Amino acid sequence: RETEERYIAANPLSRARQDAAARSMPGGNTRSVLYYSPFPVAIAQAQAQTLIDIDGHRYVDFLGEYTAGLYGHSHPVIMEAIAQAAKGGIVFGGPNRDEVELARLMCERFPSLDLVRFTNSGTESNLMALVTARAHTGRSHIMVMEGAYHGGVLTYFYGADFPINAPFPVVMAKINDVEGTRALIGDNADKLAAILIEPMIGSGGGIAATRDYLAMLREAATRHGIVLIFDEVMTSRMSSGGLQKKLGITPDMTTFGKYLGGGMTFGAFGGKHALMRRYDPAQPDAWPHAGTFNNNVLTMAAGVAGLSKVFTPEAADRLYDDGERLRARLNETGRKHGVPLQATGVGSIVVVHWQSTPVAQPHDTQKTPVEARALFHLNMLQRGYYIARRGFMALSLALTQSDHDGLVAAVDDYCGAYRSVL
Numbered sequence: 001r002e003t004e005e006r007y008i009a010a011n012p013l014s015r016a017r018q019d020a021a022a023r024s025m026p027g028g029n030t031r032s033v034l035y036y037s038p039f040p041v042a043i044a045q046a047q048a049q050t051l052i053d054i055d056g057h058r059y060v061d062f063l064g065e066y067t068a069g070l071y072g073h074s075h076p077v078i079m080e081a082i083a084q085a086a087k088g089g090i091v092f093g094g095p096n097r098d099e100v101e102l103a104r105l106m107c108e109r110f111p112s113l114d115l116v117r118f119t120n121s122g123t124e125s126n127l128m129a130l131v132t133a134r135a136h137t138g139r140s141h142i143m144v145m146e147g148a149y150h151g152g153v154l155t156y157f158y159g160a161d162f163p164i165n166a167p168f169p170v171v172m173a174k175i176n177d178v179e180g181t182r183a184l185i186g187d188n189a190d191k192l193a194a195i196l197i198e199p200m201i202g203s204g205g206g207i208a209a210t211r212d213y214l215a216m217l218r219e220a221a222t223r224h225g226i227v228l229i230f231d232e233v234m235t236s237r238m239s240s241g242g243l244q245k246k247l248g249i250t251p252d253m254t255t256f257g258k259y260l261g262g263g264m265t266f267g268a269f270g271g272k273h274a275l276m277r278r279y280d281p282a283q284p285d286a287w288p289h290a291g292t293f294n295n296n297v298l299t300m301a302a303g304v305a306g307l308s309k310v311f312t313p314e315a316a317d318r319l320y321d322d323g324e325r326l327r328a329r330l331n332e333t334g335r336k337h338g339v340p341l342q343a344t345g346v347g348s349i350v351v352v353h354w355q356s357t358p359v360a361q362p363h364d365t366q367k368t369p370v371e372a373r374a375l376f377h378l379n380m381l382q383r384g385y386y387i388a389r390r391g392f393m394a395l396s397l398a399l400t401q402s403d404h405d406g407l408v409a410a411v412d413d414y415c416g417a418y419r420s421v422l
């Protein structure tokens with residue numbers, strides 16, 4: 001309560017903005033994930049790894065726009081690419097040059113991509129991949145993991161008694177339950193069009209699929225003619241070719257979003273030639289896939305600049321290692337203080353939970369009390385570190401060693417101050 005009162009007093013302009021916003025947006029919000037109680041700070045400006053809110057506080061940005069902010073804010077190479085592209089006009093109603101290059105770069109990097117198509121979001125990409133799998137197989141159902149998030153209309157959280165955001169009939173599996181899932185696939189093989197999985201569940205708590213589990217899915221999908229789809233919207237950052245390349249398991253299709261558009265609105269789906277060829281409009285049996293902004297000029301230019309000039313394979317490996325080190329340091333800090341801090345995730349996605357029981361399934365994260373999440377989150381904001389209420393962090397290339405050291409010191413200080421209540 002005291003922390004919350006201090007927060008309210010320190011953020012009068014954000015509070016007023018929230019009140020004004022609530023008059024024309026439900027709860028003052030247009031992105032559910034950006035709300036937290038008592039109200040979120042509103043951001044006025046961002047540069048590299050720094051965010052400044054409308055009350056003038058500065059934060060080191062460890063949220064990294066839920067992975068879309070991989071390049072840091074306003075990276076000069078990307079800003080230049082956008083500025084140059086904008087000079088030539090932003091909507092043509094025709095094909096452009098940069099889409100060719102972005103498609104080429106992605107097909108070169110991601111092992112599962114023979115062919116790729118662009119969309120405007122990760123949500124749309126998953127919808128398109130699922131539609132493709134259903135049309136290709138003539139089957140109706142999709143298998144998803146309990147607690148998975150694949151987009152605004154593809155949300156498989158617990159406790160949703162009426163799935164307004166689950167448009168296809170689903171069979172729910174438990175991530176890393178090799179035998180149980182194998183049996184479920186066998187029992188439902190004749191109706192399963194696709195298996196959709198994030199190789200590391202991001203929003204659901206930073207839970208990595210084991211290599212054995214993914215290998216079982218690969219084998220079962222092939223055996224039963226089911227399309228295996230990896231949602232790499234978040235995990236495509238884990239190497240130059242995503243987690244699929246790092247783990248050496250190639251799905252039939254992959255979906256993308258977030259940083260690959262250089263920070264602009266982005267999505268893509270792609271995969272094997274046999275699945276994607278039907279989107280060739282010259283084919284007599286072509287499937288349609290329109291979308292006014294699919295090849296939008298600014299995204300294509302920003303994406304090309306980012307992949308070709310900034311996020312090199314070496315940069316990808318470095319960022320992965322930075323995340324591994326940070327997670328280890330945070331866990332060590334918790335151990336040192338004897339508090340139930342648990343940092344999960346893979347590579348540059350780090351999720352902090354306040355519980356000593358394992359986080360093996362997304363619903364396990366509910367064992368962290370909401371008050372514990374709120375206390376940590378508000379304290380980190382007050383110490384100048386911007387993370388998500390749920391403890392989610394995604395590193396950007398703009399963060400420095402001293403930013404990492406500062407975050408660890410802030411967590412250390414927090415653990416020391418609140419040890420008795422954690």
Ligand code: PLP
Nearest residue numbers: 121122123149150151233234257
């Ligand atoms: N898939 C995963 C794994 C995601 O984390 C997200 C967004 O957070 C999406 C899909 C949806 O992407 P978008 O927000 O671009 O629609």
